[in-house]
Structure formats: structure tokens, C-alpha cells
Amino acid sequence: MTTIKKDEKNNLYWFKISLGTDPTTGKRRQTTRRGFKKKADAEKAYNDLKNQYYNGVLVYNKSTKLKEFIAEYLKWYKTQVRSTTYENRVSSINKNIIAIWGEYKIEQITPIAIQKWQHELLSNKLNQNYVRSLHISLSQILERAITLDIIKTNPAKKAGNVKRKKVEVEFWTEAELRLILETMDKTNLIQYFGYIIIKFLFYTGLRFSEMQALQWTDFYEINKSISISKDLDYKNQNNWVFDDLKNKSSYRSIILDDDTFYMLLEWKNFQKTLFNVKEDSFIFSYDNGIPTNKYFPMNTIIRHAKKANIKRIKTHALRHSHASFLISLDINIIAIAKRLGHTDVQEVLKTYGHLYPQHQFDVVENINNHIKNSKKIKRGQLKVKTFQ
Structure with missing residues (x-):
């Protein structure tokens, strides 16, 4: 039976509720809530806690091992982000948080212990910005524990994060792009396909997963544009799904330059000689409509950068190359931000300010x-x- 009590000193209501037995300690778990002005508010809070407990949310306390709480946290986190974001984050959490902190009780994770953890990661030669991202992940996990009333304060916030290390982005100039393209034999299917992808990414600045997801229904001949409205979560040629874009600003339409536009028209005609091209076929496919392998552009870059005798860059650096190309043309920074799908110009300045x-x-x-x-x-x- 619910017992809502009233504190006569301050005229506020409070209650104590039992939430079963702690799975780690075997002890009875209770929590107390105070400060309700109305009895109805206290009753509602009591019922909400009880429902959450029976739904499996409130089965932990500060004596629970972190790995057990993270298992519950990840179920919730999966509902909050894109599948690709979730998978990337889970991998780093398993390797550098659960592997180290897993057996610790939540209450044992103190600011000084977190500071020591940071130093150990750095001493193991992990990238400073990667360590920074791990700290953010740990902080988010502990913040969720606060939301669920498991702990009162976030020790990760008290410890503070490591300093961000400024890294200058790598990119190709247009002259370097031309040297790369000149090494490709367009009479060879694989090299021709590589030519199309590298050139397209350089002159549009799309994220590779955005390019992977493009279908001919996203290509508009009337105004020479493409619509970016989805991502591709690619595991292998038999396992892929469309995914949401990174943020609201990522949903955009961009105008193609004439050279890139006519390149795609030529590619579409050539693609029809390879398989039965439909309106919803992937633009960047040569193998019976199967989406582009995510390793294909990187392999192309490695092979042809060596032939052209220029520096090798990552696939994502073609996006940086596009941004630096637009900056060299003195394009308005707001236009650059919108074309790249950035939230605001600050993202452009933060990444490309040195240019x-x-x-x-x-x-x-x-x-x-x-x-x-x-x-x-x-x-x-x-x-x-x-x-x-």
C-alpha cells in the first residue's frame, strides 16, 4: 500500500519506496523522494518509479558494477542515435571503458580515478582527441546514471576532459586531383568507376555514406541537382540498410557543376550496359545494382596516389578537399556550410579556419x-x- 507522508514543518509531501533486491549485493533497495507540494504529485512520482522498476529501468544502484549498468544504458542509447553511430560507439566503449572500468562499482568511479585513466590511455599512445571522445562517452553514461537517480553527481565532469589537440585536415588541391585522374584508364570498368567516385566526392563534398545512398531518384536533370535525404549503413553487399542523416542540416539539395552533371549523365548511360537500371537503382553501382563497397574509394586512392606520386589521403579527406577548393574560390562561408550540411559556419571555421x-x-x-x-x-x- 502506498504511504505518502506529510512533513508538517515545511508542509511538503514525501514517500519511501522499495524497489526490490539489488542484483549485485542481494540487499533490499529503497529510495526516498521529498519536496512535493501536492499529495497527488507525490503519488504520481511514486507510481512512475514503480512502473519504471517493473520495466527493468531501476534495478541498479551505485554499488552495481559499471558493466552491468552499461548493458542497460546501451539499450537506451541505441534508441537515441543512428545505427552507425551506435555501432562505432559500442566498439570504443567495449575496448576502452568496459575492459577497464567494467568490474568497478559505480561508486568507485571517482574524479581522481578518471584522471588516472586518462593518463594511462595517453601513455599507451592513444590519440589525444580519441581519449577526449572516450571521456565524453563515459561522462554520458554517468550522466544517464544521474537521470535514473543512481548517483547524484558526475565524476567525469568533475575530473574534466583532456585538451583538444588541433589537427590540420588533409586534402588534395584541384591540381593534385587532376594528377590522380590522369592515372586512371576509363576503358577499364574498375578504374572508370573509381574515376567517377573520386571526382564526384571532390566536387560535391558529400560524406561517403551519403554518396553510397544516392539513387537515380535523387538526381534531378532539370536543375542539375542532387537531393541528400538518407545515409547508407553498409556492412557488406548482402547486409545494408538506409539510415537517417547525421543532423537536420545534412538534409539538403546541392547544385552540380556542369562537368560533374554531364559526367553523371554519361555514367548513367554506361551503367545501362551493365545491368537493368531502374529509377531507384543506386547511382554509384556497377555490380548489378549492389551499393558501392565502402573500401573501394580508399583502395583506389592508395593505388593511384602512388602512380601519380602525390600524398595519400583518406576517403573523408575528399570532403575536406572540396571545402578547401571552395575557400580558394572565395565562396561565401555560409554557402560552404550549407553545401557541406554543417549546422552553422562555426563548424566550417573550426575545421577549415587555418585555410x-x-x-x-x-x-x-x-x-x-x-x-x-x-x-x-x-x-x-x-x-x-x-x-x-
């Missing part, structure tokens, strides 16, 4: 000219007042 050196000089020159002109005006005004 704007001349713009920095232009800003300073404009400020200097403004100040000089302002001083001239003031001197003129002072002279007028003197003569008066």
Missing part, C-alpha cells in the same frame, strides 16, 4: 583603414571647433 590566412589580413587591413579614417574625421571636427 583563411588572407582573409585574416583583409580583416586587419579594413580595421586599420577604419581607425585611420575615424581619426582624420575627429581631427577635422576639432579644427572646426577651434576656429569657432
Whole structure:
């Protein structure tokens, strides 16, 4: 029977509820909630806790091992993010959080212990920004524990994260792209397909998974554009599904330059000689409509960068190459952000700010000219007042 009590000193309601037996310690688990102005509010909170417990949410406390809580956390986390994000995050959590913290009780994860964990990861030569991302994952897990009233404070937040290490992005110039393309034999199917993909990514800036998901229904000949409305979660040629895009800004339509547009038209005609092309067929497919293998562009880059005697870059760096190309053309930064599907211009500046050196000089020159002109005006005004 529910017992809602009233504290006569402050005229507020409170209750104590039993939530079964802790699976780790075998002890009876109870929690107390206070500060309700109305009895009905206290009753509602009591019933909500009881329902959550029977739904399997509140079976843990601060004495529970972290690995047991993470197992529950991941069930919830999977409902919050894209499948690709979930899979990537689970892998790092298993390797660098559960493997190290798994046997610890939640209450044993203290700020000083987290600081020691950071130092150990760094001493093992893990990338500093990767360690930073692991800390964020751990903090999110512990934040969820706070939400579920398992702990009161987040020790990861108290410990603080490691400093972000600025890494300059790698990219190709347009001249380097041309050197790469010149090494490809367009009479060879595999090399021709590689030519299409590398050139397309350079001149559109799409994420590779966005490109993978493109179908001919996303290609509009009337206004020479493509619509980016989905991602592809690719495991292998027999296991792939469409996925949501990274964020709202990722849903966009971009206009193709004439050269890229006509390249796709030529590819579509050639593709028809390979298999029965339908409106919903993948644009980037040469094997009976099967989507592009995610390793294909990287293998193409490795092979032909060596032939062209230029630096090798990652597939994602073609997106950076597009951004740097637009910056070199002095394209408006807002237009660049929208074309890349960034949330705002700050993302562009954070990633590509170092590519704007001349713009920095232009800003300073404009400020200097403004100040000089302002001083001239003031001197003129002072002279007028003197003569008066």
C-alpha cells in the first residue's frame, strides 16, 4: 500500500519506496523522494518509479558494477542515435571503458580515478582527441546514471576532459586531383568507376555514406541537382540498410557543376550496359545494382596516389578537399556550410579556419583603414571647433 507522508514543518509531501533486491549485493533497495507540494504529485512520482522498476529501468544502484549498468544504458542509447553511430560507439566503449572500468562499482568511479585513466590511455599512445571522445562517452553514461537517480553527481565532469589537440585536415588541391585522374584508364570498368567516385566526392563534398545512398531518384536533370535525404549503413553487399542523416542540416539539395552533371549523365548511360537500371537503382553501382563497397574509394586512392606520386589521403579527406577548393574560390562561408550540411559556419571555421590566412589580413587591413579614417574625421571636427 502506498504511504505518502506529510512533513508538517515545511508542509511538503514525501514517500519511501522499495524497489526490490539489488542484483549485485542481494540487499533490499529503497529510495526516498521529498519536496512535493501536492499529495497527488507525490503519488504520481511514486507510481512512475514503480512502473519504471517493473520495466527493468531501476534495478541498479551505485554499488552495481559499471558493466552491468552499461548493458542497460546501451539499450537506451541505441534508441537515441543512428545505427552507425551506435555501432562505432559500442566498439570504443567495449575496448576502452568496459575492459577497464567494467568490474568497478559505480561508486568507485571517482574524479581522481578518471584522471588516472586518462593518463594511462595517453601513455599507451592513444590519440589525444580519441581519449577526449572516450571521456565524453563515459561522462554520458554517468550522466544517464544521474537521470535514473543512481548517483547524484558526475565524476567525469568533475575530473574534466583532456585538451583538444588541433589537427590540420588533409586534402588534395584541384591540381593534385587532376594528377590522380590522369592515372586512371576509363576503358577499364574498375578504374572508370573509381574515376567517377573520386571526382564526384571532390566536387560535391558529400560524406561517403551519403554518396553510397544516392539513387537515380535523387538526381534531378532539370536543375542539375542532387537531393541528400538518407545515409547508407553498409556492412557488406548482402547486409545494408538506409539510415537517417547525421543532423537536420545534412538534409539538403546541392547544385552540380556542369562537368560533374554531364559526367553523371554519361555514367548513367554506361551503367545501362551493365545491368537493368531502374529509377531507384543506386547511382554509384556497377555490380548489378549492389551499393558501392565502402573500401573501394580508399583502395583506389592508395593505388593511384602512388602512380601519380602525390600524398595519400583518406576517403573523408575528399570532403575536406572540396571545402578547401571552395575557400580558394572565395565562396561565401555560409554557402560552404550549407553545401557541406554543417549546422552553422562555426563548424566550417573550426575545421577549415587555418585555410583563411588572407582573409585574416583583409580583416586587419579594413580595421586599420577604419581607425585611420575615424581619426582624420575627429581631427577635422576639432579644427572646426577651434576656429569657432
